[in-house]
Structure formats: C-alpha cells, structure tokens
Amino acid sequence: MSFPWAKPYEPKHPLMKWMDEKLPIPRLVYNATGPGYPVPRNLNYFWNFGVLAGAALMIQIITGIVLAMHYAANVGVAFNSVEHIMRDVNAGWFIRYAHMNGASMFFIVVYLHIFRGLYYGSYKAPREMVWLLGVVIFLLMMATAFMGYVLPWGQMSFWGAQVITGFFSAIPIVGEPVRQWLLGGFVPDNATLNRFFSLHYLLPFVILGVIILHIWALHIPGSNNPTGIEVKDEQDTVPFHPYYTAKDGFGLGVFLLVFVALTFFSPNMLGHADNYIPANSLSTPAHIVPEWYFLPFYAILKAFTFNFLWIDAKLWGVIAMFASIALLFFLPWLDSSPVKSSTYRPLYRIFFWVLVADVLLLGVCGAMPAEQPWVILSQLGAIYYFAHFLVILPIVSRIERPLPMPNSITEAVLAKHAADTSSAPAAA
Amino acid sequence: MASDPNPNDEQENGVRRRDFINIAAVSFAGVGAVAVVMPLVAQMNPSADVLALSTTEIDISAIQPGQAIKTSWRKQPVFVRNLTTAEIAEANRVPMSDLREPQSLADRTKPGKENWLITLGVCTHLGCVPLGAAEGENKGDYGGYFCPCHGSHYDTAARIRKGPAPTNLVVPPYAFTSDTVVTIG
Amino acid sequence: MVRPLGFLVGLGFITALVLAIFTTPLKNEPNVAYSFVKHPRHLKLASDGLMPHWDKAQLQRGMQVYKEVCSACHSLNLVAFRNIADLGYTEGQIKTFAKGFQVPSVNPDTGEVATRDGLPSDHFPAPYANDVAARAANNNAIPPDLSLITKAREGGKDYIYSLLTGYQNPPANLPTELKPGTGLHYNPYFPNLNLAMAKPLADNQVTYADGTKASVDQMSKDVTAFLVWTAEPKLVKRVQVGWAVFFFLLIFTVLAYLSYRNIWADKKH
Numbered sequence: 001m002s003f004p005w006a007k008p009y010e011p012k013h014p015l016m017k018w019m020d021e022k023l024p025i026p027r028l029v030y031n032a033t034g035p036g037y038p039v040p041r042n043l044n045y046f047w048n049f050g051v052l053a054g055a056a057l058m059i060q061i062i063t064g065i066v067l068a069m070h071y072a073a074n075v076g077v078a079f080n081s082v083e084h085i086m087r088d089v090n091a092g093w094f095i096r097y098a099h100m101n102g103a104s105m106f107f108i109v110v111y112l113h114i115f116r117g118l119y120y121g122s123y124k125a126p127r128e129m130v131w132l133l134g135v136v137i138f139l140l141m142m143a144t145a146f147m148g149y150v151l152p153w154g155q156m157s158f159w160g161a162q163v164i165t166g167f168f169s170a171i172p173i174v175g176e177p178v179r180q181w182l183l184g185g186f187v188p189d190n191a192t193l194n195r196f197f198s199l200h201y202l203l204p205f206v207i208l209g210v211i212i213l214h215i216w217a218l219h220i221p222g223s224n225n226p227t228g229i230e231v232k233d234e235q236d237t238v239p240f241h242p243y244y245t246a247k248d249g250f251g252l253g254v255f256l257l258v259f260v261a262l263t264f265f266s267p268n269m270l271g272h273a274d275n276y277i278p279a280n281s282l283s284t285p286a287h288i289v290p291e292w293y294f295l296p297f298y299a300i301l302k303a304f305t306f307n308f309l310w311i312d313a314k315l316w317g318v319i320a321m322f323a324s325i326a327l328l329f330f331l332p333w334l335d336s337s338p339v340k341s342s343t344y345r346p347l348y349r350i351f352f353w354v355l356v357a358d359v360l361l362l363g364v365c366g367a368m369p370a371e372q373p374w375v376i377l378s379q380l381g382a383i384y385y386f387a388h389f390l391v392i393l394p395i396v397s398r399i400e401r402p403l404p405m406p407n408s409i410t411e412a413v414l415a416k417h418a419a420d421t422s423s424a425p426a427a428a
Numbered sequence: 429m430a431s432d433p434n435p436n437d438e439q440e441n442g443v444r445r446r447d448f449i450n451i452a453a454v455s456f457a458g459v460g461a462v463a464v465v466m467p468l469v470a471q472m473n474p475s476a477d478v479l480a481l482s483t484t485e486i487d488i489s490a491i492q493p494g495q496a497i498k499t500s501w502r503k504q505p506v507f508v509r510n511l512t513t514a515e516i517a518e519a520n521r522v523p524m525s526d527l528r529e530p531q532s533l534a535d536r537t538k539p540g541k542e543n544w545l546i547t548l549g550v551c552t553h554l555g556c557v558p559l560g561a562a563e564g565e566n567k568g569d570y571g572g573y574f575c576p577c578h579g580s581h582y583d584t585a586a587r588i589r590k591g592p593a594p595t596n597l598v599v600p601p602y603a604f605t606s607d608t609v610v611t612i613g
Numbered sequence: 614m615v616r617p618l619g620f621l622v623g624l625g626f627i628t629a630l631v632l633a634i635f636t637t638p639l640k641n642e643p644n645v646a647y648s649f650v651k652h653p654r655h656l657k658l659a660s661d662g663l664m665p666h667w668d669k670a671q672l673q674r675g676m677q678v679y680k681e682v683c684s685a686c687h688s689l690n691l692v693a694f695r696n697i698a699d700l701g702y703t704e705g706q707i708k709t710f711a712k713g714f715q716v717p718s719v720n721p722d723t724g725e726v727a728t729r730d731g732l733p734s735d736h737f738p739a740p741y742a743n744d745v746a747a748r749a750a751n752n753n754a755i756p757p758d759l760s761l762i763t764k765a766r767e768g769g770k771d772y773i774y775s776l777l778t779g780y781q782n783p784p785a786n787l788p789t790e791l792k793p794g795t796g797l798h799y800n801p802y803f804p805n806l807n808l809a810m811a812k813p814l815a816d817n818q819v820t821y822a823d824g825t826k827a828s829v830d831q832m833s834k835d836v837t838a839f840l841v842w843t844a845e846p847k848l849v850k851r852v853q854v855g856w857a858v859f860f861f862l863l864i865f866t867v868l869a870y871l872s873y874r875n876i877w878a879d880k881k882h
Binding site for chain 1: 433450453468470472473475476477
Binding site: 250265 | 623624626628629631639681691720768769846848854856859863869870873881
C-alpha cells in the first residue's frame with residue numbers, strides 16, 4: 001500500500017467497475033493478497049505459515065459450525081452426543097476428528113509462525129503492532145482451545161476445567177468467588193458447560209476479526225523477510241499474486257497432507273485415553289495432562305514449589321504462567337537491537353536456539369508426573385525461559401556486534417546465486 | 429512435441445505446458461473443495477439412529493368401526509381409522525371427476541381390508557395435524573378430517589375435497605403382519 | 614523503562630525458582646508397586662495398521678464372549694443391535710438376535726415399568742438399572758461400560774487383552790501392603806496391581822459355532838477385537854477414505870509444486 005510501484009487496481013469489466021464504485025471489495029482483495037501487494041522476493045518457506053494459520057482457522061470454523069448442529073451442551077447428554085456424531089451422523093466421524101486434530105494443526109502452524117517471527121525479528125519496528133495483535137490472537141486461541149476441550153465432557157474435559165479454573169482461586173481474597181463466578185457453581189457443571197460452549201462458538205469469530213487487524217497492520221510496513229532488511233525498491237519485491245499465491249498453494253498441499261494423515265490414520269494420537277471416559281466428579285484420572293500445546297506453560301506452572309516472599313507457591317506458578325505469555329507483549333522493547341534477522345546476529349542466534357530447546361524441554365516436563373528429574377528440569381527450564389526474555393535478550397541486544405549485512409534484498413539474493421554463474425540470465 | 433525442430437514452436441509449447449500445469453493445479457483444488465463440501469452437506473441428512481426408527485407396529489384390535497386412533501411413525505402423527513360401512517359407501521359414491529387427486533378408497537387401502545384407512549396425520553397444505561381422529565372433533569364438511577389451520581376438508585377416504593391443500597392425506601407404506609397388527613414403514 | 618522493570622521481574626521469578634530447586638528433594642518417594650506393573654503385551658488384529666479390515670468371524674466370536682460372559686456385569690450402552698450388521702449379520706438375524714434381549718419399557722396399558730423384546734434400533738441393555746445397583750452388586754466397584762474401553766484406557770486393545778489373560782498368583786516377593794485384599798485379584802497389568810474383577814474367562818467357557826477352540830487366550834483376543842469394533846465402528850472406513858484423500862492431495866501437492874516452480878522460473882529468490 002505504501003509502495004509507490006504497487007500495481008494499481010484497474011477494473012476492466014463494467015460490472016467490476018460498477019462494483020468498485022459501490023463497494024470496493026475486489027480492490028481490497030487485490031491490494032491485500034493480489035498483484036497490488038508487493039512482497040519481498042526472498043521469503044522462504046517459513047513465510048507460508050501465516051496463510052496456513054488462516055486456513056486452519058477456517059477449517060476449525062467450518063467443521064465447528066457443522067459439529068454444533070449435532071452437539072448438545074448439557075452434562076447429561078454431551079458425551080453421548082459426541083459419540084452420536086462419531087457413530088450415527090453422516091460423515092460425523094470425519095468432521096469430529098477433523099475438528100479435533102484441526103486444533104492441533106492450528107497450534108503447530110501458529111507455533112512455527114511465532115518461531116519465524118522470533119528468528120527473523122518480525123516483532124521489531126516497524127511491525128510491533130503486528131506482533132502485539134499476534135499475541136492477542138495466541139491468547140484467544142488458547143482460551144478457545146481450552147473451552148473446546150471441555151465440551152465432550154469426558155474425564156479430561158471435566159478435570160481440565162477444574163484445574164484451569166483453579167488457577168483463579170490462587171488470587172488472594174477474591175480468588176474463590178472469581179472461580180465460582182467463572183464456573184457458575186462449585187465444580188464444573190451444566191452452567192460451566194453451557195457458557196464454555198457459547199464462548200467457544202463466539203471466540204473464533206473474534207479471532208477472525210483480530211486476524212483482519214493483524215493483516216491490516218502488516219500491510220502498512222509490508223512483510224519482513226529473511227534478511228530483515230527493509231524493501232528499498234521495486235526489484236526487491238514481487239507481486240503477492242501470482243508469486244506467493246502459488247507458493248502458498250503448495251504449502252497448503254503439504255499442510256493438508258499432514259492434517260489428513262493425522263485425521264484419518266491416527267486421530268487419537270494427540271489426545272488422551274481418559275477423555276473417552278464420561279466425566280465423573282468423584283474420581284480424578286491418575287495423570288492429568290493438558291493438551292500438548294499447553295505443556296510448556298503447564299511445566300512453568302508446576303515448576304514453582306516454594307513459598308517466596310508473601311506469595312505462596314500456587315500463586316507464583318499461576319503468575320509465572322501468565323507472565324510467560326504476557327512478556328511476549330513487551331518483546332519489541334526488550335530487544336533493542338536494530339538488526340532483525342538472526343542470520344546477522346551471531347550471539348542472539350545461540351541464545352535463540354537454546355530457547356527453542358528449552359521450550360521443547362518444558363513441553364516434555366509438562367507431560368511428566370511431578371517426580372524427579374522432571375521437577376528440577378522444569379525448574380531449570382523455567383529459569384532459562386524468564387532469563388532469556390527478561391535478562392539475556394536486553395543485554396545481548398546491547399553488546400552484540402552484528403555480522404556485515406548486504407545493502408538490499410536484491411543484493412542478498414544475487415550473492416546467494418553468485419556461485420551458480422551458469423544459470424539463466426539474471427532476471428530483474 | 430519435444431522432438432519438434434522448430435524452436436519457436438517449442439517455446440510456444442513450453443508456454444502452453446506451463447499454463448496447463450497451473451490450470452491443472454487450480455482445477456484439482458476446485459475438485460477437492462467440491463469433494464469436501466459433500467460430507468459437510470451430507471451430515472444434515474437424517475442420521476443412522478433416526479433412520480433406524482423407521483418402523484412402527486400398531487395393535488388395531490381395540491379400534492371399533494367408526495373410531496380412529498392417533499399413533500406415530502418417524503415422529504409424525506398417523507391416523508388409523510376403522511371405517512363404518514356407511515363411510516365406505518360414501519367414499520365409493522364420489523365420482524372421480526369431483527376429486528382434486530383422483531384415488532378410489534380401494535387405491536388407498538389394502539385388498540380385503542378396505543375398512544382400515546391408515547394415513548399420515550399431516551395436512552398436505554402446510555403440515556398441521558387435521559382434526560377428526562379423536563371422538564367429538566370437527567370432521568369437516570365431508571365427514572373425514574378437517575384441518576383448522578387453513579380450512580382443508582378431507583372426506584371419509586381422507587381425500588382432499590375443499591380448501592387449500594393440494595393432495596390427499598398421504599398413505600404411508602404399511603403391511604398387515606396379522607389380522608390385528610399393522611407394521612408401518 | 615521496560616528493560617529495567619523486566620529485569621527486576623525476571624530476577625523475582627528466577628529467585629523463586631532457585632529457592633524451589635533447593636527446597637525440592639532430588640530423590641523420589643520410592644514406589645514399589647511400579648516394579649511389579651507389567652507393560653501390556655502386543656495383540657495383533659486385522660483392524661490394525663494402515664491396511665485394516667474387520668475379521669468378521671472373530672468379531673462374531675467376540676460378541677458371543679461379550680454376550681455370554683462380560684454382559685453379566687458390563688454394559689455396552691453405545692452399541693445398538695442394528696450396528697452388528699457390520700459383523701456380517703443379515704437383517705433377519707439381527708431381528709432375531711435383538712428379540713433375545715429384554716429392554717426396559719413401559720406397560721402401554723398401566724404405565725408401569727416393564728420390559729419388551731428388543732428391536733434392531735434398541736441398544737444393548739445394561740445389566741444394572743443404575744450405578745448404585747452396579748456398585749452394590751460388585752463389592753463397591755462399578756463395572757465400566759465397555760463401548761469405548763479400548764479407546765479409554767492407556768495401552769488400548771493391548772491393555773484389555775493383557776488384563777484378560779494376565780490373572781496370576783501374586784509373586785512371593787510382593788510386599789504385604791501390595792497383596793490383594795478381600796475381593797481383590799492380582800493382575801500385574803492393572804495399574805494398581807489388584808482389581809475387583811475376578812478372572813472372568815476359563816477354558817471352554819463358551820462354545821464357538823465355528824468350532825474354534827475356546828481357550829482363555831482365544832476368547833480374550835476375540836472379545837478384544839470385538840471391543841475395538843465397538844469403540845470405533847468407523848475405523849476401517851476411516852482409513853480407506855483416508856487413503857483416497859491422501860492420494861488426491863498428493864497429486865494436488867505435486868501439481869501445486871510444479872505450478873509454483875513455473876511461476877517463479879524467471880525470478881531468482
């Protein structure tokens with residue numbers, strides 16, 4: 001939009017001209033994801049995940065609307081209504097498994113999208129607003145996924161709701177009243193299930209709205225790229241369509257292959273056996289674990305086992321867990337280095353990969369029972385997590401000496417191809 | 429094509445081949461999208477458990493001539509009526525030309541069981557339940573059934589005679605399992 | 614401002630965690646029971662893997678075991694008689710089979726609680742009217758519904774098969790506190806080692822119509838295969854549809870890749 005060489009929308013057909021005068025949606029699409037949006041020419045496959053996250057959300061919304069036509073949000077029949085979908089509704093098993101594994105696919109894609117943002121510094125100026133809206137989307141996704149997991153009203157649904165609403169009871173004085181307000185009772189029950197269903201249906205559309213803002217905010221500075229160097233002139237860019245629509249089409253194919261393999265060949269791999277037992281408020285499963293995408297945060301929650309200062313361990317855990325996500329809001333200001341891409345940040349790159357390993361370790365610890373060595377590993381993992389963002393990153397961004405950088409995206413691209421001198425004549 | 433000696437032709441073929449691949453990819457995506465829509469539409473059809481409730485057995489031994497009972501089949505009301513000789517005679521007297529949907533009483537009953545008139549209790553106009561099955565209800569101008577919603581009158585063979593309904597009350601598929609038991613569906 | 618404040622907050626969390634490390638004992642409470650629990654034995658079934666099919670003869674035998682043995686205590690609430698068409702029964706056979714069960718009903722004349730012959734649309738009737746009755750009849754342990762059991766237990770079908778075949782006398786070195794109490798039975802595949810269900814199967818407990826020898830192992834395999842089917846009747850269809858979708862997508866992905874390379878052919882990136 002702010003690129004002077006962006007191809008202007010020129011409707012040829014009279015109908016499109018008429019439409020453009022009355023309601024210029026074709027123009028909007030043309031400038032957002034069409035030939036009118038110039039994008040750096042050097043994006044790698046990590047830049048596919050934004051579009052794929054959008055696709056995952058659409059899959060969830062469509063399958064979810066269909067499931068809601070058969071699901072009954074009442075504790076007496078919720079579990080059986082899900083089994084009714086699995087057994088009697090036409091193609092119901094497919095739609096339910098697609099929705100169930102679609103949630104996991106959505107998180108896989110979003111985590112890779114966040115990984116891309118962290119590695120290539122996409123959160124930095126001028127894209128702070130894109131990042132902030134992204135963190136909002138992430139929080140909304142977590143809330144939506146949690147409430148969705150409660151709906152089948154199996155054992156993990158019930159005890160997940162019990163444990164997660166239990167976080168709020170850690171708040172001093174008002175904690176217990178807040179928890180009862182959230183649940184509409186003293187334990188998760190019909191009132192809880194109904195409000196979770198209502199919100200689970202609502203939030204995806206809120207996410208959709210924030211995604212539109214996220215994309216809007218992205219289009220003002222334009223996309224980041226693997227060099228982290230801003231676009232300088234036309235030869236640094238290609239039009240989004242057909243170049244990146246074609247690439248995203250291929251990416252969508254690969255995404256769907258993985259999704260289909262999961263949905264049809266191993267639909268319960270990422271789930272828990274206990275959720276095929278109807279909810280029972282008198283018996284807790286031996287081993288309560290959240291869905292895999294919450295595990296790193298769950299490990300941080302469990303790592304705090306000591307009452308320190310006037311705050312008890314339970315409250316420390318809850319605060320730390322929320323803080324581990326909330327600190328992402330401050331990331332654009334915690335990292336003061338003007339260099340975006342880790343390619344040119346030798347020191348940051350090391351710590352970044354340690355962080356990736358650390359989050360994976362926390363994920364493993366989150367799935368393990370509260371026994372050694374998992375407790376100490378999750379404690380060490382949590383220490384590094386906070387140290388990375390709040391201590392190491394601000395220091396590294398001051399003392400680091402970045403590697404020499406190319407002058408432009410085109411220069412970087414040509415340097416990459418320099419060895420390959422026998423190739424076709426250089427394109428503009 | 430690849431062996432074509434003319435370089436210009438080869439280039440053109442190359443361009444065409446490239447277009448072909450793009451078109452093929454987009455067409456495949458289109459076919460896939462249509463294929464995915466199919467289960468999403470099919471899920472709204474009656475599910476297996478609903479279809480499984482498709483037969484109802486009724487004991488008709490207690491229904492005296494002139495009486496009718498209301499029962500249900502696939503959750504729709506069904507009228508089972510034991511016609512009196514007078515009602516049968518009246519139904520048979522009506523000339524076919526007077527009927528909106530010409531059907532004789534024999535067409536609408538089983539041979540040898542002409543006194544047993546079994547129809548859905550669903551008005552063919554807009555689906556209300558007509559009156560006339562229970563004792564003392566308005567049977568309409570033709571002594572059969574009367575739909576109070578928009579004033580459709582059915583005769584003793586449950587054929588439409590007056591009012592907005594387009595067709596006779598529907599006779600569901602049924603069979604006599606024995607002299608006193610009817611299986612609908 | 615963000616950085617100094619963040620630094621302080623980070624220091625707070627880190628201190629709390631360091632203190633937590635020093636106050637958490639590094640040794641676990643010893644858990645003797647762990648060393649006696651066995652990993653489930655693998656059971657290979659026709660419905661396994663990426664080319665599954667239903668072994669209908671085995672499923673029919675398994676249903677016979679359920680009907681003649683398990684159904685005395687365990688319900689199968691989610692399965693309707695009409696569903697056993699999947700096992701190769703004809704409509705007539707299903708009607709006759711359903712008629713052999715009495716399902717809860719209401720006397721049409723008096724409105725009193727009664728039973729009637731089962732219909733294909735009915736579900737397998739439960740052995741107990743409610744949980745209280747189930748608890749009272751079974752030494753305070755409710756026999757779980759079996760419809761989803763192979764999906765509802767860690768280890769799945771392997772666990773069910775191992776549990777059915779795993780009853781044995783407690784080993785001599787078993788500590789006293791782990792020995793089965795009154796009404797409990799030792800089984801190393803059960804997470805708590807001792808369970809309320811007594812050994813349910815004995816050799817030749819059922820007589821198979823197809824002449825298969827009814828050993829405990831055979832009956833365990835058959836009933837487990839049946840319970841895999843009850844847990845997911847659409848399993849075979851799911852994988853078959855999956856392959857069709859997968860190959861379609863594979864071709865699409867290859868075409869999309871070629872199309873992508875074509876469009877980018879004249880652009881270095």
